[in-house]
Amino acid sequence: MGQKTKSAGRPRRSNVRGENTRARLIDAALESFSTRSFHGTGTRDIAEAAGMSQAAMYVHYPTKEDLLYQISYDGHLEIEGVVLDAVARGSSPKEQLAEVMYDFTVWHARSHTRARVINYELGGLTPEHREEIATFRRRLEATMRRILVAGVEEGGFLVPDPSMTALALLSLGIDVSRWYRDNGRWTPEDIGERYRYLALRIALGLPQK
Amino acid sequence: MGQKTKSAGRPRRSNVRGENTRARLIDAALESFSTRSFHGTGTRDIAEAAGMSQAAMYVHYPTKEDLLYQISYDGHLEIEGVVLDAVARGSSPKEQLAEVMYDFTVWHARSHTRARVINYELGGLTPEHREEIATFRRRLEATMRRILVAGVEEGGFLVPDPSMTALALLSLGIDVSRWYRDNGRWTPEDIGERYRYLALRIALGLPQK
DNA sequence: CTCGTTAATAAGCACGCGCTCACATTATCT
DNA sequence: AGATAATGTGAGCGCGTGCTTATTAACGAG
The missing domain is CATH 1.10.10.60 (Homeodomain-like)
Structure with a gap:
């Protein structure tokens, strides 16, 4: 009422x-x-x-805000799909981390326009909508954290603080949308490959082939 | 005229x-x-x-834009100082990377208000001012790249692409200003330490003490 | 003391903002 | 064909925007 x-x-x-x-x-x-x-x-x-x-x-x-909300909602739904698909493709924490990091990064470069909006314009949302989007993001962080924890428990990963490390790994991908430019020297796939490598070094600590 | x-x-x-x-x-x-x-x-x-x-x-x-410009200019000057001081304190690429990553990250957490403005509000600047700020940022990237290249040449670092890796390391610190909240579970120093560790794992590939 | 400079204000100007309304047109369903 | 709802428009409302103007007060140097 x-x-x-x-x-x-x-x-x-x-x-x-x-x-x-x-x-x-x-x-x-x-x-x-x-x-x-x-x-x-x-x-x-x-x-x-x-x-x-x-x-x-x-x-x-x-309202104008509804446009932003629709964009944010759809975008987060899309990323969630990308990440869950990548997780499903991997049969070990190491593979899952590699798949997720690659796809997450490639998406943020390829869709940098959308990514910029859904990462940096959330302040324009109403508090209710912002909170709704925040739950998407918490789920994403939990997914990444779960991969790291599983990798630690299975013995392959050396990750002292899975919570912060999960945040850092997502950070890497998200921030690509800030600095990426079309016609730059790297393709989204170049960046995805390099970032997958970085993620594995962070998690495993050993040079990967 | x-x-x-x-x-x-x-x-x-x-x-x-x-x-x-x-x-x-x-x-x-x-x-x-x-x-x-x-x-x-x-x-x-x-x-x-x-x-x-x-x-x-x-x-x-x-103008209102001049306020933003002043903030951006001063902020970038300050970061540049922070980074150059950190570089000067290290006597090897490894030490320099550790010092820079720690200070850079701590600054972005501690000064997250300023950091958010100077990283995410540059679109409000006039093209001339934006370009001027861009040169600060290019210098910063060059500094980080130089550390990595030096570390590779001295044989300790395994970094296939110093340009992109430099960008990624700076990304990590910058993005802290996006997600950091006061009264969160970590202090700026907690994050700085963890991120220094991540940087060393990325550069050296081996578990650090 | 005088004079020029700096700092501050109240009032207001032109314009762009998000959004609404009365109304016309078009597509779809019975 | 006629009713109904969806889709579109031009005009405009109230208000907030960045910024300016005219004016006054305080200050520092000569």
Whole structure:
């Protein structure tokens, strides 16, 4: 009672008709949030870049913040999928760490636009939405931590503080989205390979082939 | 000719009279930029937090962007000092890497407010100012790279790609400012020690004492 | 004491902001 | 075909934005 009806609840998924329009809005918002930041982007900019009137945007998203929320939600869902797939492919902690680190890093380089928004623009979310995204991130940290703990228990890993080390490994991948530039000297795959190597050195402490 | 006189040139350092006032403005801007982002902060917010009228701010800084520039400039100068001091304290690449990584990380945790602004709000700078800050950052990367290259040449380090590894090591420290929270479970020194250890494992590949 | 400089203010200007409204058009369903 | 809901628009509202202006007070040097 007395609750605002606006901007609450799950990401919307109404009929098919406006699907394409919504995708264009998301793309436009993504691009602008990434380069000019959430607060630096106007709703007019977004609508114009998506090729429609400003009011049309409000047909699909009730607030500008909802665009950011949708982007953040979808992005975190996607990363979670990437990471869980990578974990599933590995049959030992060492393999899992290698797979996760590679995919996580490659994703952050390849999708650096999206990654920048979902990592650095969370301050634009409402407290409720921010908290919802935070649980995604806690799950991610727990997944990484679990791999390290398993590796330690099986005897291969030497990791004195799995909690902080998990944070550090994720840090490496996340921060790629900050410094990565298209047309730089490395491809996302180059970086993924190097970072996988770094992760294994951190966990195993021995030079890897 | 035709150049805008405003917002150009080095950080200002006029007479002593307003020194304290300027410091208050910088502190207020720092706090607000850090939590609400550059574009999310109003000049009225800054002035009020600094305990003066909005117009008084313009006596000391010609634009809001100049506040950000001053913060960024001073911050990068400070980090550069921290890093160069650490390098000077080490008498071998291994010692230098250890010292730099510790101090760099501790600084980013301890000064996470400043660090967040100077790492994540650079998009608010004018292109000229942004470029000026970029040279600070290139120098920093070069310093780290030089340590790694020296360590490889002296035979102790196993680092296949010093450029990317230098970036990764700096990444680790920088990203601490993103996730660090006061009253968290670790002190800045805890994180510094752990990260020094990570750096040595990355460079040397062997478990360190 | 005078004069130029620095510091501070209250008021306000032009404009851009997020968002709404009344209304038109279009697609879908019965 | 006609009803219904979804999709789109132009105009505009109230307000907050960065910044300026006119003015006054305090200060330091000659």
